[in-house]
Amino acid sequence: MNRLVFICGHAGTGKTTLAKKLIGPLMKAAAAPFCLLDKDTLYGGYSAAAMGMLTGDPNDRDSPLFLQHLREPEYRGLLDTARDNLQLGVSALVVGPLSREVRERRLFDRTWLGIGEDVTLRVVWVHVSEETAHQRIVARANPNDAYKLAHWDEYRQRRFLPSGDLCDDLLMFDNTAPTAADHDALLARIVGEPRAASAMLAPLPV
Template identity: 45%
Template sequence: MPILSNPPRLIVFAGHAGTGKSTLAKKALPLLIEKTGQDFCFLDKDTVYGAFSSHVMQLCTNNPNDRDSPFYLENLRDWEYSGLLDLARENLSLGINVLLVGPFSREIQAGKVFSAEQLGIPRETHIQIAWIDLIEEEAKRRMQRRGDPRDQWKLEHWDQYATRRIDPPNHPALYRFDNLHFDPAQFEALVQELAN
């Protein structure tokens, strides 16, 4: 990947489970490359830490698919995000754009993800967030339909999980996309905003 002369970009596709953020990020990536004329390092939290976290949770709880229990949230969740941001930081420090995919709900709610200083990434990094919206009932249906074992805890403890579904704060760097019925024109507009 070439080193960039412009400030590096950090684009985050965030949202709750089942909203389609990974699918949309992969659909957006070639369009972003085309519109910006720049390459991106693509980092999806589930890809980067999926196998590792499964192994750790198997050792600790005998449930390799647990991604939402109190044990996971207290002992592994923040370390996954820390490692993911370390990878992003290393690329951004080399001038390489990064597209990150993950829920990032805590980081967005706290405002951390909007601040290069708080993320520990180069100060000049251009940060933009695509928040993928989907109503709770449809997100649950899609999770049931996809049959991913990592959703098991959420589905079995839905009332408890649903309390963590935040509404993100308004911020100039955050763009919301309603993924209930995919609208190509609205998606094109989202990608254009992220490419600016």
């Protein structure tokens, strides 16, 4: 059975680092090949070129213009690439913020995703405090974060921590200072039964 695993969360939570740490053990535990699909790796260069042409600033990657015109095509291409791999028998570990899709529960909608019941689906929400995320974003000095940092009060309004019904089958992971045991526990949740896995970890406050 193929697997589709999403690693989601706001900027600065360490999604990509976590995914790279997990993919080797995940392939071993699932006894299946995986591809790693990171939205910024797949589409960062293209979107930077497009924004450079539209606004003169290739790093204008969080502006209203980007969110209105380029966000959806990026995500649709990301999901299409994951689905193509699944159809070839390769499981997919997909990395991206996907905050709107988590809030709207789209990542649990198999019709919207275009996958069947034969695909095992897991969604991980990676979180840290706003202060920690801000510190990490500043420290990594990625030009793509320039708009966020310059408009932090605006950006922070989009940050949220899933709670209540949003947490149904959502695997919450506090990535502030995880230990090897924390990574092992998350791996077990990803390869285990979804409801039992979700019940093992309650959402933590930001």
